[in-house]
Amino acid sequence: MKTDVKALVIGGGAVGTSIAYHLAKAGWDDVMLLERDELTSGSTWHAAGLLPLFNMSFATTHIHQYSVEFYKQLEAETGLNAGFAVVGNLRMAQTKERMDEYMVYATTAETCGVPYEFLTPDEIKARWPLINTETLEGALYHQTDGYINPADVTMAMAKGARQRGVEIVRRLQADAFDWNGTHWDVTCTKMIEKGGNLVPSDEQVVITAEHVVTASGNHAQRTAKMLGIKIPAIPVEHQFIVTDVDPALQKWRKDGNPEHPVIRDADAQSYVREERGGWILGVYEKDAPAVFEYGVPDSFRADLFPLALDRIEEQYMAMIHRIPSCEESGLKDDFNGPICYTPDGNPLVGPAPGLRNMWLAEGFSFGITAAGGTGYYLAQMMVNGEAEIDMASLDPKRYGTWMTTEYAARKNEECYDHVYILHHPDEERPACRPLRTAPAYDRQKERGAQFGFVNGWERPNYYGPLDAPETFDHDARSFRRGGWWSHAVDEAKAIREGVGLIDATAFTKHVVKGPGATAFLDWFTCNKLPKVGRINLTYALTAAGTTRTEYTIVRNGENDYYLVSAGAWTAYDADFLRKCAEDKAPEFGYIEIQDVTTQWGVFAIAGPKSRDVLNAVIKDADPATALSNKRFPWLSARKIELGMCPVNAIRVAYTGELGWELHHPMEMQNYLFDLLEKAGEPYGMKLVGARAQNWLRQEKSYRAFGNELGRDATPAEADLPRFIDLSKEFQGKAEMEAIGVRSKCVTLLIDGPSDADPWGREALYDGETKIGRLTSGGYSVHFGRSIGMGYVRPDLAVVGQKLKVKMLNQLWDCEIVEDSPYDPKNATIRIDG
Ligand SMILES: Cc1cc2nc3c(=O)[nH]c(=O)nc-3n(C[C@H](O)[C@H](O)[C@H](O)COP(=O)(O)OP(=O)(O)OC[C@H]3O[C@@H](n4cnc5c(N)ncnc54)[C@H](O)[C@@H]3O)c2cc1C
Numbered sequence: 001m002k003t004d005v006k007a008l009v010i011g012g013g014a015v016g017t018s019i020a021y022h023l024a025k026a027g028w029d030d031v032m033l034l035e036r037d038e039l040t041s042g043s044t045w046h047a048a049g050l051l052p053l054f055n056m057s058f059a060t061t062h063i064h065q066y067s068v069e070f071y072k073q074l075e076a077e078t079g080l081n082a083g084f085a086v087v088g089n090l091r092m093a094q095t096k097e098r099m100d101e102y103m104v105y106a107t108t109a110e111t112c113g114v115p116y117e118f119l120t121p122d123e124i125k126a127r128w129p130l131i132n133t134e135t136l137e138g139a140l141y142h143q144t145d146g147y148i149n150p151a152d153v154t155m156a157m158a159k160g161a162r163q164r165g166v167e168i169v170r171r172l173q174a175d176a177f178d179w180n181g182t183h184w185d186v187t188c189t190k191m192i193e194k195g196g197n198l199v200p201s202d203e204q205v206v207i208t209a210e211h212v213v214t215a216s217g218n219h220a221q222r223t224a225k226m227l228g229i230k231i232p233a234i235p236v237e238h239q240f241i242v243t244d245v246d247p248a249l250q251k252w253r254k255d256g257n258p259e260h261p262v263i264r265d266a267d268a269q270s271y272v273r274e275e276r277g278g279w280i281l282g283v284y285e286k287d288a289p290a291v292f293e294y295g296v297p298d299s300f301r302a303d304l305f306p307l308a309l310d311r312i313e314e315q316y317m318a319m320i321h322r323i324p325s326c327e328e329s330g331l332k333d334d335f336n337g338p339i340c341y342t343p344d345g346n347p348l349v350g351p352a353p354g355l356r357n358m359w360l361a362e363g364f365s366f367g368i369t370a371a372g373g374t375g376y377y378l379a380q381m382m383v384n385g386e387a388e389i390d391m392a393s394l395d396p397k398r399y400g401t402w403m404t405t406e407y408a409a410r411k412n413e414e415c416y417d418h419v420y421i422l423h424h425p426d427e428e429r430p431a432c433r434p435l436r437t438a439p440a441y442d443r444q445k446e447r448g449a450q451f452g453f454v455n456g457w458e459r460p461n462y463y464g465p466l467d468a469p470e471t472f473d474h475d476a477r478s479f480r481r482g483g484w485w486s487h488a489v490d491e492a493k494a495i496r497e498g499v500g501l502i503d504a505t506a507f508t509k510h511v512v513k514g515p516g517a518t519a520f521l522d523w524f525t526c527n528k529l530p531k532v533g534r535i536n537l538t539y540a541l542t543a544a545g546t547t548r549t550e551y552t553i554v555r556n557g558e559n560d561y562y563l564v565s566a567g568a569w570t571a572y573d574a575d576f577l578r579k580c581a582e583d584k585a586p587e588f589g590y591i592e593i594q595d596v597t598t599q600w601g602v603f604a605i606a607g608p609k610s611r612d613v614l615n616a617v618i619k620d621a622d623p624a625t626a627l628s629n630k631r632f633p634w635l636s637a638r639k640i641e642l643g644m645c646p647v648n649a650i651r652v653a654y655t656g657e658l659g660w661e662l663h664h665p666m667e668m669q670n671y672l673f674d675l676l677e678k679a680g681e682p683y684g685m686k687l688v689g690a691r692a693q694n695w696l697r698q699e700k701s702y703r704a705f706g707n708e709l710g711r712d713a714t715p716a717e718a719d720l721p722r723f724i725d726l727s728k729e730f731q732g733k734a735e736m737e738a739i740g741v742r743s744k745c746v747t748l749l750i751d752g753p754s755d756a757d758p759w760g761r762e763a764l765y766d767g768e769t770k771i772g773r774l775t776s777g778g779y780s781v782h783f784g785r786s787i788g789m790g791y792v793r794p795d796l797a798v799v800g801q802k803l804k805v806k807m808l809n810q811l812w813d814c815e816i817v818e819d820s821p822y823d824p825k826n827a828t829i830r831i832d833g
Pocket of ligand 1: 173216219339365
């Protein structure tokens with residue numbers, strides 16, 4: 001057995017095995033995989049093996065899509081048949097709203113090139129007469145997915161990995177990880193059987209590895225403890241049952257008919273597929289408990305929990321309604337196993353927070369479907385530095401240090417329970433809330449705020465009626481324009497015509513200072529650094545030349561900077577900033593990084609009357625000129641006093657209107673809120689939420705992180721030349737230039753359906769040809785039309801270019817407009833007074 005390797009993968013389930021395979025395939029010839037028990041003995045052996053391709057997430061759909069293609073060719077490579085049955089996937093809808101949901105799924109699928117077809121109840125009945133189509137509105141049929149044997153596909157990947165030189169060692173458990181500057185020393189213990197349990201022996205070995213990947217499945221909490229980090233991957237109980245043969249089904253097949261597709265009845269929280277003449281019924285039921293919150297007991301190996309039939313009775317009856325012929329088939333087998341979840345249902349794939357060369361691949365609830373693609377894209381990240389798709393939505397650092405075991409367990413239960421609810425794009429989930437609240441939360445709530453959840457923070461999405469019932473926001477959700485839409489319209493208009501106050505407290509804030517700060521930030525970001533007292537919008541690039549983070553940089557002193565970035569990504573940004581600063585300190589000198597996110601609250605006041613409101617409360621020797629262009633020009637920062645509150649004010653507005661961001665001490669937030677509210681009264685100031693802000697920024701073509709900005713496009717492709725200083729050297733510059741422009745960011749005005757706006761996940765067409773996709777969408781109050789931003793083929797990224805956008809299963813006219821179609825000359829932002 002080797003004891004010195006390039007990469008050590010911990011965990012021999014589907015995910016770890018695929019990672020080892022793909023690292024070897026990507027060219028690393030010194031890869032080792034450890035499994036504490038037997039390959040597949042975690043959750044992998046008892047999975048139902050379904051490979052559902054559809055997903056609302058662009059990245060996850062790509063991952064699943066890769067898996068399906070990869071599994072298809074594994075047999076040719078390894079000689080092992082993994083039992084891949086491409087039977088298709090039939091997502092049935094019992095309501096019109098569910099059909100709307102499928103239309104949103106379908107357009108996302110289209111952006112990834114996944115084929116699909118919509119079927120009417122009659123078409124379903126004609127193809128599969130055993131299905132009772134009563135109460136069905138229709139279905140979304142997806143021809144190219146199906147199911148596979150999870151253990152067999154893992155064994156095939158293991159064989160493929162061995163053929164490529166990977167060493168697989170069983171019965172060896174990783175027990176301690178020590179980083180010593182260039183590599184990890186991983187202390188491993190030989191595992192032995194004792195009374196049916198798997199226990200550590202006295203035999204230990206230390207394996208040295210340049211890179212470590214953990215894919216430890218249900219053992220993620222133990223892994224987290226060993227690494228000294230938090231991993232919110234905690235399993236939940238998940239069940240499926242297998243029925244005896246169904247004579248009608250047997251006859252159907254005997255008559256030469258093909259196998260049924262996987263039949264998903266989302267409104268009945270279940271899926272059904274054929275299994276040896278009978279059926280498998282898999283259920284996502286209510287009240288499935290989280291398990292192993294503090295680790296997996298030694299006695300739990302390839303084991304199952306007792307069946308909890310009472311929890312799945314309703315779904316069982318629903319299956320009999322949907323496939324009446326199965327009523328007489330008895331119960332043949334049952335599975336209740338641990339299935340790993342994370343609070344948002346996406347796995348955790350990427351660099352571990354705070355650690356070097358430590359990669360996580362944890363928290364997979366669709367691990368069989370995701371294994372192939374995860375291995376492929378993670379290997380790209382490890383070997384090449386970046387994956388070809390943006391993996392940020394899966395990044396382990398999307399959860400901050402505020403996250404606890406209790407939070408993860410309760411959220412994971414909710415996530416499981418929510419698998420088959422309607423996934424509105426404006427969905428907000430209720431569990432574990434409120435958790436992180438800024439002081440003004442109660443005041444905002446009293447004024448009708450309906451909150452969204454951003455990195456644990458409560459942030460107003462919009463302000464509803466004052467007497468709104470508890471269920472208002474839930475009932476306001478839709479795949480079209482929801483009940484909140486008219487409130488957001490009023491709020492957006494208030495900013496364009498009067499004045500509005502937005503809570504932007506969730507912003508991520510870092511102080512970067514010290515002798516090396518200036519040289520470091522100059523290298524770290526692509527725009528010129530601002531002069532003292534000024535601000536700049538700029539981008540940190542990945543080493544591969546794509547966009548890692550967008551920053552507003554305020555320069556408070558020669559070597560003293562305040563960086564503002566997206567609120568959802570505090571830990572993600574902090575980790576990158578710290579690691580880069582650590583690497584560069586020997587070259588540039590000492591660099592201090594402080595995460596001050598929770599110390600500073602932020603209100604953004606914006607609108608033509610915003611100066612009047614501030615003028616009423618500013619304390620200054622000459623209040624009349626304190627906010628004038630002369631004393632406080634656009635894109636500058638000043639320390640001002642509003643009443644008795646010291647404020648670091650920045651003259652920028654993400655809404656594109658005259659405005660200031662007011663960064664204030666968190667503990668003085670309520671004082672400032674009351675002061676501004678009172679001062680705003682004579683001007684009709686309105687409290688404004690994030691939804692209206694999102695629309696307004698699209699009218700100004702302001703790119704948003706996670707939408708237009710991400711690790712799959714460079715700032716040049718985001719079409720931001722005015723923020724890229726090519727006369728200087730910066731991280732990722734050469735790589736960005738080498739990439740060129742593969743597709744280009746544009747803004748579009750859209751003549752869509754009268755009751756819906758795009759969500760930012762729709763496919764764009766030139767005639768019949770797909771030429772791009774939207775990354776943002778919404779409604780423009782200024783133009784009275786739907787609006788969107790997205791990426792298109794560069795030759796088509798021309799103002800005036802007419803295109804089509806796919807919404808609600810139809811193509812609608814849209815047109816590329818100039819960047820910043822509202823106030824392109826920035827006249828209103830710069831207005832003097
Ligand atoms: C009833 C049920 C049905 C399911 N159906 C489906 C389905 O239809 N489709 C689908 O895509 N997914 C399905 N899943 C989910 C799927 O089983 C998991 O997502 C998948 O198996 C996860 O694979 P993994 O490799 O991450 O974890 P695991 O298979 O759990 O593997 C992790 C491995 O790591 C090993 N390990 C842990 N710690 C150490 C250590 N320190 N040292 C060495 N080894 C270690 C463990 O022994 C284990 O073998 C289902 C799950 C359940 C419970």
